[in-house]
Amino acid sequence: MNQETQHHLHALELDKILEMLAQETASDAAAALAKELRPTGEFADVQHLLQETWDAYSLMAKFGSPSFGGLHDVTNPLRRAESGGVLNMAELLRVAGALRCLRAVCDWRSKSAGIRTVLDDRFDRIVTNKYLEEKIYGAIDSEEEMNDNASPALAAIRRKIRAASARAREKLDAMVRSPYYQKFLQDAIVTQRDGRYVVPVKAECRGEVPGLVHDSSGSGATVFIEPMAVVEANNEVRVLQNDEKNEIDRILQELSAEAGSFASSIITGCTIAAQLDLIFAKASLGYKMKATLPQVNDRGEIDLKRARHPLIDRNKVVPTDIRLGTDFDTLVITGPNTGGKTVTLKTIGLLTLMAECGLLLPVSEESRISVFRWVLADIGDEQSIEQSLSTFSAHMTNIIRILGQADGQSLVLLDELGAGTDPVEGAALATSILEQLRRQGARIAATTHYAELKAYALDTPGVQNGSCEFDVATLRPTYRLLIGVPGRSNAFAISRRLGMAEAVVVHAQSLVSTESTRFESVVGQLEESRRALEDEREEARRDLEEARKALADAQAKQEEIRRNAQKEMERAREQASMLVSRTRGQADALLNELEELKKQKNRQLTAEQKAKLNAGLRQMENTADPVSRNRRDSGYRLPRPLRAGDTVKLVDLDKQATVLEVDKDGKHALVQAGVIKTRAAVSNLQLVTNAEKRREERRRTRTVTKQFANAPAHAELDLRGQTADEALANVDLFLDNAVRSNLTQVTIIHGKGTGVLRKAVQEHLKRHSSVKAYRLGTYGEGESGVTIAELK
Known part of the structure; x- marks a missing residue:
C-alpha cells in the first residue's frame, strides 16, 4: 500500500479501529493480522468477508466464542526442526500449546456441526495431533524441567x-x-x-x-x-x-524430529486458527459496538440508518441518518463550526472502510453501504512546516492528487473545501472542483461555509444540500444530519446569545447584502417549518408506537387467556378421567365380589357381606363420575318410553343394565346390572340401541377379575354415618385394594362423635396383617377425626 493511500486511511482513523480489533484477538498472530488489515475494493471479496464475520457472530450468539488461548507462531521453530535442528523445552511447549489450541477449536466446532457456515472450509483444513501434543506435555514439565518419566x-x-x-x-x-x-x-x-x-x-x-x-x-x-x-x-x-x-x-x-515431521500440517493449522481468531475478533467487536450486517452494493449507494461513529462514546454519540449516491451523487454539508460536519464526513468514510475490511457496522438493520475502489479524503489541518506550505496550499496539494486519482468507483470526502483563501475565489474554486469530480463519476461529500455552494446545491440536479442541526438556545450541536436543508451560519444569533452588544449585531446585519439576508431568511423559515414537521412526525411515531404496544399487550393477554382456558380444560379432563377410572374400579370390585358369592353353594348373604356391599355402593355413589352426572343434564331425552327387557345404560356408573319393570308414574324403573337389582331414576337411564350393544361387546376385552386387579385405589376412606360392622367390612376391602395398588399410607375418616367408631377402627387396625402402624391425624389432617395408617 502506497503512502498516499495510507494517508487517506489515517485521515479517517481506520488505524484506531484496527487497534481496537487487535485488542479483541487472543493470539499475537491474530493481533498482527488485525493491525495489517487493509480494505479491499472488490465487491465479491467484501461480501465474503462480511459473511464470514456474520457467521462467526451468529455462532457466538448460540455457542459462545471458541478459545484461541495458547496459539503461538511456531513457524520458525518447526521449520528448524524440519531441517534437523533441536528445539529447546520452551519451543516444544509452545508447539504443544498450539496443538492443544487447534484441538480445542475443532472440539468447539464439533458442538455446532449441524449449522453450516462459510467458515467450515477453514475449520475442515485444521489437522489436530493429540499424539504429539500429549507426548510433549508428558515429557516436559516446564521450560526448564524435563519430566522423570x-x-x-x-x-x-x-x-x-x-x-x-x-x-x-x-x-x-x-x-x-x-x-x-x-x-x-x-x-x-x-x-x-x-x-x-x-x-x-x-x-x-x-x-x-x-x-x-x-x-x-x-x-x-x-x-x-x-x-x-x-x-x-x-x-x-x-x-x-x-x-x-x-x-x-x-x-x-x-521430540524435535517428530515435531519436524508434522511441521507443515501444524503451521497450516496455526495459520488458519489465527485467521479464525481474527474473524471471531471482528464478531466480538461487532457485539461491543451493537453492530449489524449492512446490505452491500457496488453502485455507489450509501443509505445508513441511525449510524454512529464508532470512536465516539456510545453514550454520547447521536445516531444520524446519512444518504449519498441514491438520488444525488454529491452532498454539500454546511453549518457553523463544531456543528458535527467533520464527524459526518468521517462517519461516511470510516464505515465504508470498515465494511471493506469485513467489519460489521454500528448502524440499524437494512442499512446499505457501497464498495469503492478508492476512498479519498482531505480532512483536517494539513499545514506542512517541512514543505513550507500553508493550510490552503496543503489542502490544494491533496485535492490535486485526489483529482488525478478519482474515478467512477471513488468516494471523495472534502472538509472545508476552498477554505483558507479569499472567500470569492475560494467559493468559485470549490464549485469548480466539485463539478470536475462529478464529471469523473465520483461520489462526493464536502463541507463548506460558503453560501455560494448552498445556492449551487439548490440549483444543480444531483447535488443536495445537507446541514448539521444546531440548537441556538443552548449553543450546542445535536449532530443530526438534515439532508435537503442548507445550514445557517447562525453567526448573529450566536453572538447575541454570547452577550455581544445589540448595536454591533444590528450594524453587522446592515452590512450584509440584501440578497444574502433574504437567502438566510428563507433558510430560517425552512428550518422552522422542518422543526414543526419533525415534532409532528415524532408525535405521530410515539402514538403509533403506543398503539402497537397496546395491540401487542392485548394479543398477549388474549393468548394467555386462551392458554389458561386450555390448561383448565385439560386439568378438568384429567380429573374427570381419574374419577371415572376410580368409580369403574369400585364397581368392578363389587361385581367381582358378587360373582364370587354367586358361585358359593350357600346363596344367602351374611350380615357382614351385606354391610360390605352396602358400604361399597355408598362409597361408589360418593365418588361417582361428575362428568357422567353432567351428561345426565345435557338434554338427553329417551326416544320412547322404556319397556321391560330394554337394554339401558346407567349414566352414573357408565354400566349397561336390563329393565325389569317401569313404575306407573314413569319416573323410576327397576333394572338389573349383573346380579345387582336397583331402582334408578329414568332420567339417569339412556336407551342402548343394537348398534351400541355390538360396539360395547367388541370393546370389552377384559374380564371382571382383570379389571379389579388394575383398578386404582383410594388413599382415603370415609366411614362417617356407618355402623361398626359396615365400617370394618369396608375397611378390609379398602386396605386390600390399597395394598394391591402399592399405597404406603392411607387415611381413614371416622369423625370425632362419641369415639365408638374410632375405637373399633383402631382395634381392627391393630390386628390387621397389612398395617405397619397407625396414628391420629395432626392439625391440618383432621386431628382426632381421622386415623392415618402406614401399610407394610
Whole structure:
C-alpha cells in the first residue's frame, strides 16, 4: 500500500479501529493480522468477508466464542526442526500449546456441526495431533524441567543421582554433627559449590579438614571444602548429571524430529486458527459496538440508518441518518463550526472502510453501504512546516492528487473545501472542483461555509444540500444530519446569545447584502417549518408506537387467556378421567365380589357381606363420575318410553343394565346390572340401541377379575354415618385394594362423635396383617377425626 493511500486511511482513523480489533484477538498472530488489515475494493471479496464475520457472530450468539488461548507462531521453530535442528523445552511447549489450541477449536466446532457456515472450509483444513501434543506435555514439565518419566533411562539416571546425593549428604551430615569437626566449621551446614557438596570451614582450620577447596567467602574467613570422604560420591553425581544431560538432549532431539515431521500440517493449522481468531475478533467487536450486517452494493449507494461513529462514546454519540449516491451523487454539508460536519464526513468514510475490511457496522438493520475502489479524503489541518506550505496550499496539494486519482468507483470526502483563501475565489474554486469530480463519476461529500455552494446545491440536479442541526438556545450541536436543508451560519444569533452588544449585531446585519439576508431568511423559515414537521412526525411515531404496544399487550393477554382456558380444560379432563377410572374400579370390585358369592353353594348373604356391599355402593355413589352426572343434564331425552327387557345404560356408573319393570308414574324403573337389582331414576337411564350393544361387546376385552386387579385405589376412606360392622367390612376391602395398588399410607375418616367408631377402627387396625402402624391425624389432617395408617 502506497503512502498516499495510507494517508487517506489515517485521515479517517481506520488505524484506531484496527487497534481496537487487535485488542479483541487472543493470539499475537491474530493481533498482527488485525493491525495489517487493509480494505479491499472488490465487491465479491467484501461480501465474503462480511459473511464470514456474520457467521462467526451468529455462532457466538448460540455457542459462545471458541478459545484461541495458547496459539503461538511456531513457524520458525518447526521449520528448524524440519531441517534437523533441536528445539529447546520452551519451543516444544509452545508447539504443544498450539496443538492443544487447534484441538480445542475443532472440539468447539464439533458442538455446532449441524449449522453450516462459510467458515467450515477453514475449520475442515485444521489437522489436530493429540499424539504429539500429549507426548510433549508428558515429557516436559516446564521450560526448564524435563519430566522423570520422559524416558525409562532418564528415570533410572535420576534415581541414581538421588541415591548418590543422599550418600554424600549422609557423610557430610555425620561430619557436621561430629563434636570433633564442629569446632573447625564456620556453620554446621552442608552446601554446594559448582554442583559438589561442601562444608564451610574456618580459614585458620583448613588444614584440620582434609579435602578439596572449592571456594572462599568474600571476607576470606571461610573456605568451602569438599572432604575426601565424599569426593567419590560427588564424582559419581557429576558423572550421572552428565548422563542426565545427554539423555535430555536425546529426548529433545527425538521430540524435535517428530515435531519436524508434522511441521507443515501444524503451521497450516496455526495459520488458519489465527485467521479464525481474527474473524471471531471482528464478531466480538461487532457485539461491543451493537453492530449489524449492512446490505452491500457496488453502485455507489450509501443509505445508513441511525449510524454512529464508532470512536465516539456510545453514550454520547447521536445516531444520524446519512444518504449519498441514491438520488444525488454529491452532498454539500454546511453549518457553523463544531456543528458535527467533520464527524459526518468521517462517519461516511470510516464505515465504508470498515465494511471493506469485513467489519460489521454500528448502524440499524437494512442499512446499505457501497464498495469503492478508492476512498479519498482531505480532512483536517494539513499545514506542512517541512514543505513550507500553508493550510490552503496543503489542502490544494491533496485535492490535486485526489483529482488525478478519482474515478467512477471513488468516494471523495472534502472538509472545508476552498477554505483558507479569499472567500470569492475560494467559493468559485470549490464549485469548480466539485463539478470536475462529478464529471469523473465520483461520489462526493464536502463541507463548506460558503453560501455560494448552498445556492449551487439548490440549483444543480444531483447535488443536495445537507446541514448539521444546531440548537441556538443552548449553543450546542445535536449532530443530526438534515439532508435537503442548507445550514445557517447562525453567526448573529450566536453572538447575541454570547452577550455581544445589540448595536454591533444590528450594524453587522446592515452590512450584509440584501440578497444574502433574504437567502438566510428563507433558510430560517425552512428550518422552522422542518422543526414543526419533525415534532409532528415524532408525535405521530410515539402514538403509533403506543398503539402497537397496546395491540401487542392485548394479543398477549388474549393468548394467555386462551392458554389458561386450555390448561383448565385439560386439568378438568384429567380429573374427570381419574374419577371415572376410580368409580369403574369400585364397581368392578363389587361385581367381582358378587360373582364370587354367586358361585358359593350357600346363596344367602351374611350380615357382614351385606354391610360390605352396602358400604361399597355408598362409597361408589360418593365418588361417582361428575362428568357422567353432567351428561345426565345435557338434554338427553329417551326416544320412547322404556319397556321391560330394554337394554339401558346407567349414566352414573357408565354400566349397561336390563329393565325389569317401569313404575306407573314413569319416573323410576327397576333394572338389573349383573346380579345387582336397583331402582334408578329414568332420567339417569339412556336407551342402548343394537348398534351400541355390538360396539360395547367388541370393546370389552377384559374380564371382571382383570379389571379389579388394575383398578386404582383410594388413599382415603370415609366411614362417617356407618355402623361398626359396615365400617370394618369396608375397611378390609379398602386396605386390600390399597395394598394391591402399592399405597404406603392411607387415611381413614371416622369423625370425632362419641369415639365408638374410632375405637373399633383402631382395634381392627391393630390386628390387621397389612398395617405397619397407625396414628391420629395432626392439625391440618383432621386431628382426632381421622386415623392415618402406614401399610407394610
